[in-house]
Amino acid sequence: MKKVAFICVHNSCRSQIAEALGKHLASDVFESFSAGTETKPRINQDAVRLMKAKYGIDMEREQYSKLLSDIPPVDVVVTMGCNVSYPFLPCKLREDWGLEDPTGKSDEFFLETINKIEQKVLELKERIKDI
Template sequence: MKKVAFVCIHNSCRSQMAEGFGKSIGQGIFESYSAGTEHYHEVKPGAVTVMEEIGIDMSDHKLKLLSDIPDIDILITMGCGVECPYLPCSHREDWGLEDPSGGPIEGFRATRDMIKEKVLDLKERIEKGTL
């Protein structure tokens, strides 16, 4: 089974939502992890709220750094630009998602929905063996 890491700067919003979807949608297909490159103090409440709206509970999610996750096969960065980390892996891609933090709840919902579509596509590519 492939190991997928979703990574952004703080591991407080986009990567956490992606991990939540990965654990739900990718169950049995890939293992899902998330991490950040810098310390932060909490998972963004807006991210927790919008995931809860669709039945994914992230209330127990913890912030993690790159050193907290295992070796991976696939690295997905969320759109962190020049600060995107390097981790050894067989495949890497950047999803280029804007961080909704600090904005209205609608922005969190739009980001959540984009992440869901991308995780569904990722699952399909892993199942087909193209990743």
């Protein structure tokens, strides 16, 4: 089973959403992890609320903000679009999803971001089946 790491600076919003959706939509193809170069005390509460409403997923139940050193070696690294450089993580595939941080924005913007992440997780699932 492939391992995918979703990486963002604080590991509190976009990368957490991607980890949750990876587990929800693609666990038959890859294991999902998320991490950051820094951590926050809690996952973004708007993300938690909207993911619970849209998918019935309680991100706070099994997820928490983690550092890069807290996750296992991975096959795929996906950065969320934070425009920062990350320490090198060895992997077979690396890509950046270029997503704007929805923190502090409207629910509509948050839901647009969640929808984009869902689509990208499904696309990634199809692309990495055979790597």
